[in-house]
Amino acid sequence: MMHPHDSIIVQTLGRFLIPVVQIFGLYVLFFGQYGPGGGFVGGVILGTGMILSVLIFGHDASRSQLANKVLHVDGVGMLIYAGVGGLCMIGGGEFLNYSNLEIPGLETASRRSLGIVLTQVGVAVDVAVTVVSIVFSLSAEEIAEDSANG
């Protein structure tokens, strides 16, 4: 189990930094269509914010509840991505051909833009969950080593 860090500097900086990191992750995720960034980087930044809260405040702190809960949505990002592809097939086109998304009132280019946003959200969820899950797995190894060494 990760213990909370006892330095007041680290804790104060963490309280300040983690919301900024999360907001920046969301910005990168949704700004990926207009500048550098996108689902992968946005997901990694979001996951890094959760890792930071786990490293600073420990597994059990209320600030780390998001990181603990997010493990339950493992695979949901994949489902979002493949689900968008499935919706395209329901709309009568090929798999992942976003111009077949059945949304009334949108022209073809806007449908494809919307499809890009949805799949990027899928990638971001998948990457963030995977990153947090790997860190939890590595610290689980640390727990086992600690108990083995006494």
Add this chain to the structure above:
Amino acid sequence: MIVSYEIPLLLLVLVTAGGAILVKDLMSSVLLLGSYSFFLSLAWAWLGAVDVAFVEAVVGAGLATVLFLLTLFGTNPKDTRLRRPPLSLATLIIFPLLGFLLLYAASDLPVYLDPNSPASVHISPTYLEQSYQDTHTPNVVTSVLMDYRSLDTMVETVVIFAAGIACALLLRRDAS
């Protein structure tokens, strides 16, 4: 081309990469690898590949360093002591030969910013011209990744998912 900061940048990339291999302590090696990723991301940004630079900075310099450090904290110091056996004769012959072959092949690469290079005449003009009309997405990299080559990106996502699953399978021992 103005050579003001490119040469120091490339030298820093080389020095940090060599240092990460040659240094005696694994902790310093990990930190040097992080700084290597950071300098490499600066080099990508200098070449104009801003998206790649972003990924390299976030994943290489940030996340991979954290994962390496967590792994190091979970190991015993005497297991991670670096032993360097002397180089064998085959290594001394094969690797300089390989480097020479790579340098020899590099002379066939197209010139940087050449508009007639094979990569810029095949299909990328079509993407550059039609991406905005097709998808209303100003960033061509995103529209190629997420729309034109969407299936590839989906399988990449599957790979990341599988990596997370494999880590959980290998490293988590209790059923909690």
